[in-house]
Amino acid sequence: MYLTIIKSEDYAIDMKLLLFDIDGTLLDCGGAGSRSLQTSFAEMFGVHNAFEGISMSGKTDPQIIRESLTKHGIPHDGLIPKLLQIYITNLKSEITKSDKKLMPGVAEALDAVTSRPDNFLSGILTGNIEAGAHIKLGAFGLNRYFAAGAYGSDHEERNNLLPFAVERFKKTIGIKIEYKDCIIIGDTPRDVECAKLHGAKCIGVATGPYEYSELANAGADSVFKTLEDTESLLIAINNL
Helix, strand or coil: CCCCCCEECCEECCCEEEEECCECCCEECCCHHHHHHHHHHHHHHCCCCCCCCCCCCCCCHHHHHHHHHHHCCCCCCCHHHHHHHHHHHHHHHHHHHCCCEECCCHHHHHHHHHCCCCCEEEEEECCCCHHHHHHHHHCCCCHHHCCEEECCCCCCCHHHHHHHHHHHHHHHHCCECCHHHEEEEECCHHHHHHHHHCCCEEEEECCCCCCHHHHHHCCCCEEECCCCCHHHHHHHHHHC
16 A cells, blocks of 8 residues: 655655544544543552543543552552553453444545555554554554554653654654654644644644634644545645
């Protein structure tokens, strides 16, 4: 699929890397992720509703867990990976019974961008750890759309994930994309911040907890209420 890409000095010509967030942007797992975290924390530490009052939007899984451990006075050393292992087990079960749904226009948007491999590469940039991301995407048959990505398991700080995505595409596909040719597509101001820090672009989608105006005010280069207007999305991507 990606073998026809034209390269010059190891950089792709006229190629854009589209990096999609998952929760709130591509899909809604019906709270399967947060319930799995709550259950896992209770199983490991006997603390129920451990994440009450902790905002999860746009953060990585390890960061969310670290904040909860701090809140409850539990030492961090070596506990986050163990808790994440329990979380993955619970998520596999929880995702099968959750009231989940794709966000509007997602299937059509992904079909459109992946049908143009000479123009776009599609990947993931998410706070989910890699195993959790694939479980969520797999519940909707979406893993096939993405050649590579960057995850909360790569780095606890979301703002540090873009370099991981670029490097992973270089290793997986054999080309290098400059940051200025990357477009993060997400539903929170943290997606915007992650892009701008590296000189990348960001398209905001108001299908998560943030309003259209909030994403625009955060500095998104373009904002959509949903991804339903595929033609307008492609125009926006080409103009960035």
